[in-house]
Amino acid sequence: MVEPRQATVLNVNDDDANRYLVNRLLSLAGYNVLEAATGMAALLLAQQHRPDVVILDVKLPDISGYEVCERLRADPHTASMAVLHTSATFVTSDKKVRGLEGGADAYLTQPFEGAELVATVKSLLRLRHAEQVARHRANELAEMDRRKDEFLAMLGHELRNPLAAIMTAIGILERRPAGDDKDARMRGIIQRQATHLARLVDDLLDVSRITRDKVELRPGRVDLVPVLRQVLQVMQPLAESRGLGLDVTLPSGPLWLRADATRLEQIFTNLLDNALKYTDAGRVRLHVEQEGVDGSAQAVVRVQDSGIGIPPEVLPHIFELFAQADTSLERTRGGLGIGLTLVRKLVQLHGGEVTARSDGPGHGSEFVVKLPLDPTLGAPAPARNAVDLRRARRVLVVEDNPDARQAMRDLLELWGHQVTVAPDGLQGVALAVSQPPELALVDIGLPGLDGYRVAQTLRAQVGNGIRLVAMTGYGDPEGRDQALRAGFDRHLIKPVKPDELDRILSEL
Incomplete structure (x- = not known):
């Protein structure tokens, strides 16, 4: 943190006696002290010297201490300075609230003990140091990102x-x-x-x-059925290579959506790939149907497998980034642990929802995607x-x-x-x-x-x-x-x- 002998304090007060007393207290405590008698002079000194702490009386002859504080906070060059409001008269709670909401970090009412003033300044310096460290770290993380x-x-x-x-x-x-x-x-x-x-x-x-x-969508008129057929062309050979059955039930008619066809393909490729990946023997089922009519119509896609299942403690977190049902099998099953997170995000961007269900380890799992249909879309x-x-x-x-x-x-x-x-x-x-x-x-x-x-x-x-x-x-x-x-x-x-x-x- 900033040490006392390195710290600069700007003392702003139009009362000569009070200003002199505070100056002496701060100097004896080892601080470098600047002084101003008006609000405009304080703003000028703050710009020129960039003090660490500003002790600011609320009643000044030109502009109020409240306005000085607000201007300091509005200027990027002075916004990080710690501000301590002082007042020689009784201050009501609403005035204190105004000062704190305007950007002040603390409030002291005169008369105050010298030790209290110095301790408050030290506290503000610790706060400022912590903010500087956090800001520097945030900037480093942003650059790393x-x-x-x-x-x-x-x-x-x-x-x-x-x-x-x-x-x-x-x-x-x-x-x-x-x-x-x-x-x-x-x-x-x-x-x-x-x-x-x-x-x-x-x-x-x-x-x-x-x-x-x-993540962005490029929506257009899309029939969900051909999209799913395209996904199945890729997934069917994968299922056969793993010795798994792939049962498919598709509607005879179209399911028109306002959607991004590429992202839809990504959604269902991830879900079917997951189902095949975590199923050692048995079958994977894809069932698609329409529920509701007109404005409430939606396409419901169910991907069900007879695989390893999902433990109940993992199920609530299954859509979180890098979550996997069984980390001990992570490398043998493959994957990056991001597919389901992407699925949820893309489904939500399409105005839909996705849910997961499993009766536990060894009982398979089911993922259900619901997407709103647009009955106003006609055939291409x-x-x-x-x-x-x-x-x-x-x-x-x-x-x-x-x-x-x-x-x-x-x-x-x-x-x-x-x-x-x-x-x-x-x-x-x-x-x-x-x-x-x-x-x-x-x-x-x-x-x-x-x-x-x-x-x-x-x-x-x-x-x-x-x-x-x-x-x-x-x-x-x-x-x-x-x-x-x-x-x-x-x-x-x-x-x-x-x-x-x-x-x-x-x-x-």
Whole structure:
């Protein structure tokens, strides 16, 4: 803390005798003392010398001590000074309340003993020191949190780049017949594990967004049934590989929601993955139905398993960050302990609720998600003719990762497109200007000229006739907004699934 001989006290009082007496008491106690007789002089001295403590009489000839205190608190340069109000007359409780609410730290009424004054100043200095330590620690933690976010963003980018090449290569292999059963099994293993790794990367990066309450939705008209079918396409092979049954009951009609389809997929992928992960034998059931009608209609999704169950003491905390039902099995079961926290957050953002139930260890568990339906949403417009969607196009791929660049080229050529490639932004712009493509897939993290500047340059030199799609390993929402401002038509986060890429190409 600030020692007496290091501490500076500003004594503000228009009474010469009182001011002199307080000055002497403080000087004898070892403090460096400044003095002022008016409120404006006190504010000037506070700005110039930044005292540790201000002893402030409430009645001054120009402005009141209350107003001086409020001005000190309003100025960031003086806001942290300790303020001790004094008064030579009896002060009612409402005046004391006004002073304390205005920012004063303590109140003394004259006459007071010198020892009481010095002890109060010492107490305020201890308080100020504690606040300074806490503020410094808070600033350090904020800086550490900022660096952590930067590291996670960079980690996600570096992990997604190789994953992009792997996923694209898998997409090419899937379109060719397997040589034998073993070949087919190996492809399935690569597909499942790459998908699992991509999901872990997404969940890891969402930790930071959860803790900072930065998880965002991009809602649109969504039929929940096709979303669940898409999730099941990934989960069914995983269930088969673990020797588990996966029973599914879906409604015959659509379940229309105002929702973010990607986040819905994330919700139910996490729930089904958890159910399969914690079930050694038996079955996992997915049951979907509609409850209620009109304004009270909601989709109810139940994920039930016959797995290890959840202990009753863990159940109330199962949705908390890093909570796991059995920490002794943590490494054998895998996972980061953040999936259910993300599920709850995403369900709540959609206006729904999620609950968990279990009869205890060995009795399985059930998770129930309820999401509000929007009966005003109609069926989407009819899809365009499939022949039109798959017409051959001139496509430029700008990607600095050689494996990802080659894999993307092979996949696009397999679909019948005419493809040119560039390893950096400068060459990409040169190719696009000399041989304008119909569509360009541009990585954001390019050397020399980044993807944003590539888009801006192409919009300026080639115009709006070219369709631009950003591909990036950075998954933050700000990146998407920046991409659209730079001139991109779409923003894709790596690794891009071949089916998703095919759909985007068809829509543009």
